[in-house]
Structure formats: structure tokens, C-alpha cells
Amino acid sequence: MEKNKFFNRVLAYFTKPSNVIVVAFLIILLACIVYPLYSVLSLSLTVGQMDSLMYNSLFGLHLKKGSFSLLNISMLMFGKYSAEYSASFFWSPLWNSIRMSVYASAIAVLIGGVVAWLITRTDIRYKKFISSVFVFPYIMPSWTLALVWKNVFANSQVGTGVTGMLESLTGICVPSWFVYGIFPCSIVMGIHYAPFAYILIGGILRNMDANLEEAATILKADRWRIIRKVTLPIVMPALISTVLLVFSSTMASYAVPVFVGSPGNFYVMSTMLRALYSGSYSGQSYVMTLVLVLIGIGMLTLNQALIGKRKSFTTVTGKSGQVSYVKLKGNKLVSVIMVVVLFFMAIFPIFSFALESLCEVQGDYSTLTLKFWLSKEDIGGFQVAVGKGILLNSVVWKAMLGSILLSLVVALVVGTSGFLIGYGVSKKRGSRMATLLSNVAFFPYLIPSMAFGSIFLAVSTKLLFLRGTFLLLVIVASVKYLPFASRSGTSAMMQLSGEIEEAAIIVGAPWITRMTKILFPIQKSSFISGYLLPFVSCIRELSLFVLLASSGTLITTLLSYFDERNVVQMSNGINLLIIMVVLLVNFTTNKLTGASIDKGIGGN
Amino acid sequence: MPEIVLKNVTKKWGGFTAVENLNLEIEDGAFITLLGPSGCGKTTTLRMIAGLETPTSGEITIGGTVVFSSQKGINISAAKRDIGFLFQNYALWPHMTVYQNIAFGLETLKWKKPDIEKRVAQMLETLQITQFAQRYPSELSGGQQQRVAIARTLAPSPKVLFMDEPLSNLDAKLRGEMRTELKRLHADTGSTFVYVTHDQLEAMTMATKICLMKEGVLQQYDPPLTVYNHPSNRFVADFVGNPTMNFIPAKAVKLSDNTARLEMLGEKFTFTSENSFMLKDGDISVGIRPEHLPISPKGSVPGQLTGTAYSTLPAGMETTVKIKIGGTILSSVMFGSLDYKVDSEICFTVQSDRILIFDVDGRCATSGTVTK
């Protein structure tokens, strides 16, 4: 009797689609997060091939690959062998990562914040142009600007001695720290994430009731006092989250430090992790992963702690019907400066790549040739096999198609999951399960891509059927890109009142019909943005896949392969190709459906 | 001193005109309401005077100082116009306590700390919110937030106070109380109040003068009773008063300077005005307030009209009776509680010297009496 009652209750619980969704996603996500984390923990206590050789020769041990040892941790972090070893392989990369992330977040929030303020609060000109082009650096792969930096500033006095644009045009050779190291890394990352900050801060500013600022104007506060006393404190929670999100992203980034850091012997956590891993010091590389994950978790905790509860900011979402724009002094000048800066941030890179891919001799613009695009014969003169010109190169095409296919599948999985999670969470809003699900779905954001890749690599060493497969890439990318999709899906669903679905329930529409005919169409552009963002993120992703995919599988890994081997014309050309695909997809989707990257991130 | 003058003020957004060629003079110490249906340009007008919105053209003067002039290129910022502004949604700063919200304006003016404390304490007391001083806005009810907003606006003693539908977010009872208090506040401070509302009752009861707008165009600018008794056109007559005025289609033939023959409700009437008026013979409409159609027992008074009860709406103190006569339904308001059976016979008279005649264009031609 009792048993029957319990059974009936369970049955009743699962006849509601929202309950099924919440429970199913919780189980899947926990499996995709808890098990991998456990693997990392255990692998960080397991010695790798070279780890064992190293420990055995240093300490006269007889460890084998795969045996348990705390040495990974003590060697890497606590100077078991020597303080210098720990310093150069762990503490200094950690310190570099932190410094780089701090500078980059400061730059991103400063630029993004100022642009957001200019666009939402002043009468600056060319708003439409500025706000649509300003997001380019975020849509383009993060190393885009790193490559441009190299293309422009590399010179004969520095590193490999390649001649950059600046030197070949003016003869000026900038010093080494300017070309490689923390300076370019921070700036490039800062600019890459500035649009991200712009979207988040701009969204808040747009939603913030303009009357709050006008009330201060009426009370005779000047512009600066209003920003300091009213605007900033009110957007502060968003600002803090933005800083932390950018900080986590920068900590995680691999591509930029590899392009403009490593050549100058500037190593950060992610690049060191990769170096250790490819040197078969896997035990130590997993220690590194673990530290990165812990930092990510720390960031989230900090975020929660910093946002106070009492000064509720819920009132911020007022409708601000009429915004009166601040009159910019020297409007024309500021507008023109903005447009020029944007040109260098967003348009110039495209030209630069095109140009570099056309130079027979790198940096020598008198040797223009189309051979890197069109050559029917294999291109020689490099230490590695290059193959035919990009447009005729079967390896390039295969990698490109691989990337597109992967991105499509991932976008489909992520976008749909985001929609469903949004539905489940909004239906069960306030319940503990819903809160747990939305937190768990955001968790992957906190794990750096590189660490994420390495976590799933660890999983694939245990679940061999996944090893090196397309499926593994799909799983990794889907989980990694879920956070924003679930966030934007949830906020879109929350805006719909429950009655909208109930009205359809009453006329007897089945669940599937309600989803596809009613809920999805109403917030169409938001949900489609939930598909667009993962597509764009995935097709330009490198750090997540670099440990998991071989160089010919994806277009980005192929790009990285050519760049590391100094086939600059090919890497520039391929980069141009990626940018074109990304911009084209973004533009068409935007025109056809109104979806946009902004909406995918949660701005509006 | 702070007399506000608007000359030919126009505001356009692209091709859309929100306010058209507005001329207005607001005397010192007046309580003006900007009245009109939603979207008619009230908020825009208020914001232009306050300096939160820039007019497309025209001139605005406050207290003899030109604060805006499109011709002279003058545009003084809101901060320098010496005004207070009460926002519809209060716009309290969520990150400041009640005390900090009220003190903000005084700090901006660089008042000394003890003076600020004294003034804030005084404001808190006036508005009876002393016990909430250390709370954040999100911890207050709507009515309390409203009081805080008023305190914040009044603290620096502005000479002119602008209010944009300040009571529309409150429940009916609280709204009634706040009306009384705002009117009292106006008397106590002696400041000029400019008050936006779409509620005609609010405008009638509070204002010294009503400025009624429609689609960005000023319809009438007069004291409430003038607007009520002598509306300049049919729109104004219809907008003011509850229940609304009866408009009865009629045919008119002018008899003399100040008389006309009216044919309406299937009967013939003679209309007499105290003044001479102009009217083209033909279709017109006659405006009669519900209180000017008193119901009386059959045969008790001369000149009765007869209709049937369509429905009766007793409200306690007065009763609105809908009377069907011919194809027309008229409203009549009677003092006290009445009840008529549906479709029973009802006799009533037209009794007023304020019957209005609107010509075909809706312009009010004149007012006077009708006799059967």
C-alpha cells in the first residue's frame, strides 16, 4: 500500500515535463562535472611517464607510470626538488597568469565600460556602426589580435627576426617587451574581452532606470558626481561579475599567450600546462589543472560574497522610457576617434591577415603572390609539408568542414539544452532543484578551457571508447558552452508569464506543440542567440581542443600547427577564412532572425 | 518670481510631433496640472520645462531667465534651473538608505553636516517616515517610498516642483490621502507646482489651473471650474467630468442673435443664451452634464421628457441612471440611493443654464438654457 503510494507520487512527479527536464539535466551535468573532477583529482596524484623517470632519477625511487604519489604536488608547488624548479614551472606561471588577468580585466572593463556609457548615455555619433563593429574582436578568435600584434610589431631585432609591418614601413624596431610578454598579452586579451564587458555593462545601463540619474541631475549633482555616487554603485554588482568573468576567461586563455607570450619566454598556467602535458609530465599537468579549477571556484564564491543582499538591486529593472543623452563636448572629435580606434581593432586585422597571406617573403610587401591561396603544387621552402594553396588544400578543407560540423552539432545541443533548462528552471523557479540546476549549468564557465580539455582527456584515458573521437569533442564543447545558453534561455523564459503556456494547456496542446509553436516563437531571437553564440565560440575555439584533437581535425588546431612552425602565410590565410565564416554566420543569422551575440551573452 | 513661460515650444522625434507649438504661462505659486490621455505629450512637456529633454524649437523662461531658446541657442542644464522633480516611479537610489537619499541633494549643495542632519530630520518628520531613516528603498512599501521621494525632492526647498503622475502607482485609498497632503504641502511651501496626471478627478480637485492636451496640442488652459463649465471643445467636455457628459445629436435653426430652435430626442426646444453667438444651421451636438438631467415623478414638473430605465448604478452617495430615449442612452446623476426596474418608465427634465452647443467641428459655440 505504502509502496504503491510512493510509486504513484513518483509517477505523478515525472508526468510534468519540467520535472523530467530538471532531473535529467541535473543527472547529466553532474555526471559531466563530478566524474571528470574526480578523475583530475586522482590523476594529479598519479605519476606520468616522464614524471616517473624524473622522480626516480632525482630521488632514487622505483615508481612506475600510473603509480600513486604526492610527489606531483610537492615537486611542482612546494620545492621538493628545488625552489627554482617550483618557481619556474608553477609559481612564476601562476603569478604571470594572475597579473595578466588583472591587467586584461582592467583594460576590458575600462574600454567596455566607457564605450557602453558613451553608447547608452551620450549623443555620440555613428552609434549603430560603433556598437555593431565593436563586438568584432569578441566574435573573432582571441588570437586574431595577437597575430595582428605580431604582424605589425615583430622585427629583426626580436625573437625569430621576422620583419613586421611597422619595421618594413618605417624602419622602427620596437623593443622585445613590446612584442612578446605580459604587455602584449594583457592588451590583446583586454581588447578581446572589452566587447564582452561592453555587452554586459551596456545591458545593465540600458535596463537601468534613467530617472535614477536624472533625479541626481535635478538635485544639482554634476556629471562626475552622478557617475561616482549613483551610476557606478548601481552597476557595481554587474561590474564585479563582469570583472570576474573576464578574469576567469583570461586565466583560461591559451591562444594569446602562446602567440605573443611563449616566444618571449613568458609562460602562464595554460601554456605551462600544455608544455608539461606534451612532455608527458601528465601528473604535474593535472596538478596545474586542479589549481586552475580551484581558482575558478574561488572566483564564483567571491562573486557571491561581494554582491550584498540588503541593498536589493531588483528595482534597477525599471522601464526607462525616456533617456536624455548627455551632450558630449567635442562630439565630433570623440566620435571620429572612436571610429578610428574601431578600425584598428576590428577592420584592420582583416586587412592585415589578407596582406600577410599574400607575401612571398614575410613582411616584404614587394613580393606579393597568390600562391598561398591558389597554388596547385605543393608549396615548398618550409621545414614542414604545407601542401597546396589554401583554397585547393584538402587538409584545410577537411579541417574546415570538421570545425563547421562540430560547431553545428554543438550549437544544436547547447542551444536546445539552454532552451530546455530555461524552461525547467523558470517553471520551477524558486525551488531548490531549479537553483541547483542553474548553478550547475553555469559551473563549466569557471573551469578554464585548457583545464577542461585536460579533464576530459583524463576521462578518455579511463573511458577508452571516447578517446580521440568526434563525440568527445562534442561533449566537451557542449558542456563548456552551456553556461551562457542556459543563462540566456532562463532569462528569456522568465520574461514569459506562466499564463502564456497555461492558455495553450487549456486548449489541449501537447507539450511539444507548446514548446515549438508558442514559447520558442515568442522569444525567438533570444533562443536563436542561444544557438548562435556556441556556434561562433566553437568554430573559433582552440584552447579547449588543443589537447583533444590532432592538428588536422579542426581548422583552429591546423592554424596553430602552421603558426608554431612559422608558416605564417598559411596561418594568416586560415585565420582570415575563420573570421570570414564567423562574421558571415553572425551577420546572416542576425539579419534573418534578429538573433545576436549580445543576446546570447545576456545583454539586450 | 519664478513665473514659467513657454513660447511656441515644439518637440519632434523624427517625423513624429509629440508637442506642438505650446504656449503656456504659469504664475508664481500656482498649482498647475497637465492633463490629457496617455501619450498626449504631458511627460514630454514637463521634462522640457525641467531641462531633461531638449525642445526642437521654442523658448522657455523661468523666473525671467531664459533657460531654453532655440533661436538664441540657449540651453541651461536641469541642474541649474532650480527645480524639483518627482518621478512617476520615484527613482529612489536602491544603494542608499532613506537618510542618504534625502541628504544627497544637500550634500551636493555643500551644506554643513549639522545643517544637513537638521534638515533631513525635519523632512523625515514632516512626511512621517522618521522610523525608516536607516532602511533601504527595497525595504519600504509603495506609499513609504513615495514619501521618501517627496522628502528628497523637497529637502533643498525648490521654488518650482514638477511631478509626473506621482500617485499613479498607489492604491486608491492611499492616492486619496496623498492628494490631500500634496495640496497641503503646496499651501505650506508656497512653491509653484506643475503636476502631470491623466486622472481628470485629480486635476479637478487639486489644481488652480488645468492645462488640457490632446495629441501634443493644447486644448484649454483655465481654472478647473471653467474647464468643467465652459469647455472649449467637445474633447475637453468629454474628458472632464464623471460620469461623462451626454452628447445629443440635434438639428439647429438660428432664430435670433442669441436664440435657436433645436430638434433633438424627437422633440422641439428653444435654446437661449445670455450672449449672442454664431452658429450655422444644421447638424450640431448638444452637451448636457448628467447632473443637469434630474429625474422627477411623472407630471410633477412641466416640460418633462419620458424614457425607460436602461440600467441603474447606485454608488451609495449618488446614483447614475442610464435612460434610454429613442435610440439614445443618456446618463443622469441623482443624489442618494435609487433603484429603477429595468425598462420601467422614467421622466426627467433638462434643467440648467449651462447647456452646451458644439458645432460640427466640435468647437463649443455657446452655453445657455433650453425650454421645451
Ligand SMILES: Nc1ncnc2c1ncn2[C@@H]1O[C@H](COP(=O)(O)OP(=O)(O)O)[C@@H](O)[C@H]1O
Ligand atoms: N524618446 C522618444 N522617442 C520617440 N517618441 C517618444 C519618445 N518619448 C516619448 N515619445 C512619444 O511622444 C508621445 C508623448 O509621450 P509622453 O509625453 O510620454 O506622453 P504622456 O502624455 O503619456 O506622458 C508619445 O506618443 C510617445 O510615444
Ligand SMILES: [Mg+2]
Ligand atoms: Mg507620461
